[in-house]
Amino acid sequence: MTTTGAEGGRRRRGPGMTEVARAAGVSQKTVSRVVNGEPHVSPEVRDRVLRVIRELDYRPNTAARALLLGRYRRIGVVSLGSSLYGPSTLLIALERAMQRAGYSVALASTLEGQKVSVAVDALLEQGVDGIVLSEPIDDGTPLRLSSDVPVVSVGEGVELAQGTCAVVGGDGIAAARIATEHLLSLGHRTVWHLPGPQDWWAARDRLRGWREALAAVGAPEPPLPSPGDWSPASGYAAGRQLAGLSDVTAVFAANDDMAIGALRAFADAGRAVPGDVSVVGYDDIPAAAYLSPPLTTVRQNFAAVADRAVDVLIALIEGRAAPAEPADQAVELTVRASTGPVRDPGPRIPARSRTT
Amino acid sequence: MTTTGAEGGRRRRGPGMTEVARAAGVSQKTVSRVVNGEPHVSPEVRDRVLRVIRELDYRPNTAARALLLGRYRRIGVVSLGSSLYGPSTLLIALERAMQRAGYSVALASTLEGQKVSVAVDALLEQGVDGIVLSEPIDDGTPLRLSSDVPVVSVGEGVELAQGTCAVVGGDGIAAARIATEHLLSLGHRTVWHLPGPQDWWAARDRLRGWREALAAVGAPEPPLPSPGDWSPASGYAAGRQLAGLSDVTAVFAANDDMAIGALRAFADAGRAVPGDVSVVGYDDIPAAAYLSPPLTTVRQNFAAVADRAVDVLIALIEGRAAPAEPADQAVELTVRASTGPVRDPGPRIPARSRTT
DNA sequence: CACTGGCGTGACTACGTAGTCATGCGAGCC
DNA sequence: GGCTCGCATGACTACGTAGTCACGCCAGTG
Numbered sequence: 057m058t059t060t061g062a063e064g065g066r067r068r069r070g071p072g073m074t075e076v077a078r079a080a081g082v083s084q085k086t087v088s089r090v091v092n093g094e095p096h097v098s099p100e101v102r103d104r105v106l107r108v109i110r111e112l113d114y115r116p117n118t119a120a121r122a123l124l125l126g127r128y129r130r131i132g133v134v135s136l137g138s139s140l141y142g143p144s145t146l147l148i149a150l151e152r153a154m155q156r157a158g159y160s161v162a163l164a165s166t167l168e169g170q171k172v173s174v175a176v177d178a179l180l181e182q183g184v185d186g187i188v189l190s191e192p193i194d195d196g197t198p199l200r201l202s203s204d205v206p207v208v209s210v211g212e213g214v215e216l217a218q219g220t221c222a223v224v225g226g227d228g229i230a231a232a233r234i235a236t237e238h239l240l241s242l243g244h245r246t247v248w249h250l251p252g253p254q255d256w257w258a259a260r261d262r263l264r265g266w267r268e269a270l271a272a273v274g275a276p277e278p279p280l281p282s283p284g285d286w287s288p289a290s291g292y293a294a295g296r297q298l299a300g301l302s303d304v305t306a307v308f309a310a311n312d313d314m315a316i317g318a319l320r321a322f323a324d325a326g327r328a329v330p331g332d333v334s335v336v337g338y339d340d341i342p343a344a345a346y347l348s349p350p351l352t353t354v355r356q357n358f359a360a361v362a363d364r365a366v367d368v369l370i371a372l373i374e375g376r377a378a379p380a381e382p383a384d385q386a387v388e389l390t391v392r393a394s395t396g397p398v399r400d401p402g403p404r405i406p407a408r409s410r411t412t
Numbered sequence: 413m414t415t416t417g418a419e420g421g422r423r424r425r426g427p428g429m430t431e432v433a434r435a436a437g438v439s440q441k442t443v444s445r446v447v448n449g450e451p452h453v454s455p456e457v458r459d460r461v462l463r464v465i466r467e468l469d470y471r472p473n474t475a476a477r478a479l480l481l482g483r484y485r486r487i488g489v490v491s492l493g494s495s496l497y498g499p500s501t502l503l504i505a506l507e508r509a510m511q512r513a514g515y516s517v518a519l520a521s522t523l524e525g526q527k528v529s530v531a532v533d534a535l536l537e538q539g540v541d542g543i544v545l546s547e548p549i550d551d552g553t554p555l556r557l558s559s560d561v562p563v564v565s566v567g568e569g570v571e572l573a574q575g576t577c578a579v580v581g582g583d584g585i586a587a588a589r590i591a592t593e594h595l596l597s598l599g600h601r602t603v604w605h606l607p608g609p610q611d612w613w614a615a616r617d618r619l620r621g622w623r624e625a626l627a628a629v630g631a632p633e634p635p636l637p638s639p640g641d642w643s644p645a646s647g648y649a650a651g652r653q654l655a656g657l658s659d660v661t662a663v664f665a666a667n668d669d670m671a672i673g674a675l676r677a678f679a680d681a682g683r684a685v686p687g688d689v690s691v692v693g694y695d696d697i698p699a700a701a702y703l704s705p706p707l708t709t710v711r712q713n714f715a716a717v718a719d720r721a722v723d724v725l726i727a728l729i730e731g732r733a734a735p736a737e738p739a740d741q742a743v744e745l746t747v748r749a750s751t752g753p754v755r756d757p758g759p760r761i762p763a764r765s766r767t768t
Numbered sequence: 769c770a771c772t773g774g775c776g777t778g779a780c781t782a783c784g785t786a787g788t789c790a791t792g793c794g795a796g797c798c
Numbered sequence: 799g800g801c802t803c804g805c806a807t808g809a810c811t812a813c814g815t816a817g818t819c820a821c822g823c824c825a826g827t828g
Contacts, residue, residue, distance in 0.1 A: 069482050070560075072814050083778045088816055096776055118539045119478035120814035123783050126425050128475070130538070133519075137504045144500035148493045151521050160538045161519040163489075165507050182486070182516045183474045204426075288702040313699055320702040343669055346644040346676040348704040428784050439808045444786055452806055476784035479813050 132179030137165035149362030206372035232265025252310030291317025299325035330396035488535030493521035505718030562728035588621025600662035608666030647673025655681035686752035
């Protein structure tokens with residue numbers, strides 16, 4: 057009658073290495089060697105142990121392993137609790153990359169308005185070897201990481217401590233630039249932007265890319281409608297503001313959903329797309345090709361971003377050097393029917409002749 | 413010089429209860445009591461320990477706790493690796509419910525064509541107290557669970573072992589029935605269905621609800637186009653098949669994305685929606701209200717489904733009785749402009765007078 | 769034939785936590 | 799004034815695994 061019930065049966069537990077060892081007539085350490093594929097085990101013993109393992113349906117206890125090694129083989133992902141196309145696609149890509157690398161995934165979502173650090177703490181408490189911040193939003197207070205586990209942030213907007221931290225990101229700026237340039241190349245004098253929520257790194261990047269593209273050709277920068285929240289409703293609201301302005305001929309929306317709202321707003325206002333106004337979205341959601349009109353849009357390669365994030369993080373975890381920055385993030389523009397040449401803007405001014 | 417490096421420093425580790433105890437001048441057990449909020453600790457000692465905990469930035473080691481207790485306070489979620497609206501919304505809702513219940517979330521996705529049991533094994537290996545199968549697909553071989561951890565499946569399609577398993581689900585059948593009834597009530601003689609992938613439980617439910625609604629009023633059951641895969645592209649393909657048939661006046665698509673494809677197909681074929689054909693979707697994605705035309709659709713309450721799944725699972729884990737089945741899953745039909753009364757179907761036959 | 773070396777194996781230990789039991793001390797009671 | 803009782807605290811232990819070291823045996827060598 058010493059301590060926690062011998063076989064009182066308070067908790068069902070699988071067999072441990074010790075039981076396997078007893079059944080196989082070897083020591084626990086030998087079972088450990090077999091399980092971990094270590095050398096110095098004779099083939100006969102190995103086979104015998106493996107057979108017993110199957111018979112007893114033995115599973116290694118990761119808690120014990122983690123306790124001993126101080127390593128969990130688990131990575132935490134901090135995700136916004138949103139089913140938006142971008143974040144959820146990225147999450148899935150991250151999960152795949154981690155699984156491939158032999159790590160399991162702990163998920164923590166930042167509930168509305170909740171600080172990122174709360175989710176990070178929850179993950180640290182739980183035990184993870186590293187953390188990926190997926191599309192962190194900037195909640196004002198830069199994240200001070202009191203952790204010594206490596207952190208990789210997909211996208212900036214978080215101030216990271218030195219040493220064990222890194223930022224990777226798709227080239228959202230380039231994608232926004234390409235989208236804007238596409239519109240300019242169609243002859244539009246300038247391009248209006250429907251911005252996303254500016255506490256999101258991704259939204260700020262798109263705004264910045266749009267700005268850069270306009271500046272590069274000397275196009276005037278039109279005023280911004282009030283920022284949206286990625287939703288079609290917010291795109292509709294912003295679109296209605298623009299629909300009243302007759303000199304709006306080209307619009308770049310922060311994402312496809314907002315573009316959908318804008319399309320509806322233009323339709324309601326009697327402005328034809330792309331006859332009167334051209335619209336470009338961002339993300340290339342599956343539905344984009346089937347909208348009315350089919351939506352021209354740009355796309356980032358989420359899988360590449362996720363792979364890179366996981367590569368960098370695991371390098372940090374395992375103390376290796378971070379892999380070299382990949383040459384280029386592919387960004388794809390898909391031209392569909394929502395964009396077209398400018399119709400009749402009075403005296404046609406070619407975009408590149410900065411004669412504004 | 414005994415075993416694993418005293419302070420050789422192979423691995424950075426946070427302080428343990430023992431170090432906190434030493435710094436606070438108490439025993440490790442007392443620290444344990446403070447951390448777990450157990451009684452029989454004097455206020456002074458408690459405060460002193462809490463102060464030291466803050467100073468040292470102590471975090472309890474869950475691996476040690478899990479090893480000792482055999483409990484992880486972690487639930488595994490098996491999710492399809494897809495960014496579809498339904499699954500990703502459900503995943504988020506599950507995460508929230510689990511976080512609220514004090515459990516952390518381990519995510520495992522079933523990569524394309526991979527068996528569910530592989531993901532389940534990965535979770536079991538990792539150590540979880542329970543598993544939620546989110547929208548399992550039916551890969552033919554019914555899942556034989558060799559686990560003794562409780563499993564809850566959101567949706568059927570998986571044959572579960574007795575005892576520690578349960579199935580919960582939203583009322584997808586009712587939702588499909590309501591969508592179909594809406595069309596019938598508009599005077600359509602019958603309703604055509606664009607089925608989703610039939611290895612998904614959710615798609616089968618929608619098919620079944622549609623069938624039930626037709627049977628209830630004696631409407632003839634039209635042939636099914638080839639099943640889609642939830643994508644707008646597949647909805648477009650199926651829609652083209654139906655667009656050629658002049659007696660198609662009402663269509664119920666398995667989800668909103670497929671409905672979007674169908675809308676496009678009808679537009680391409682010169683069939684007006686809702687003038688010639690009415691279309692109902694399923695999910696009520698945010699964009700539904702902003703499509704051309706705005707899409708009539710039905711919606712399940714994912715949060716309610718997730719809450720119930722987590723409630724049931726935690727009850728199983730903690731050995732309590734499963735909570736009573738909630739009275740009703742709210743299903744919401746949102747009528748928009750994609751549905752309207754049948755235009756000119758020769759002799760108008762009211763739907764409810766089963767005078768086929 | 770003695771010695772060396774390497775391979776197969778096992779004994780022992782620590783990882784950080786919580787359950788069990790023991791101990792000491794002060795308050796309340798007769 | 800001696801007793802009991804209960805609270806505050808601590809000592810000890812087990813959870814399942816892998817690192818370290820030791821041991822025994824056999825082959826190869828001089």
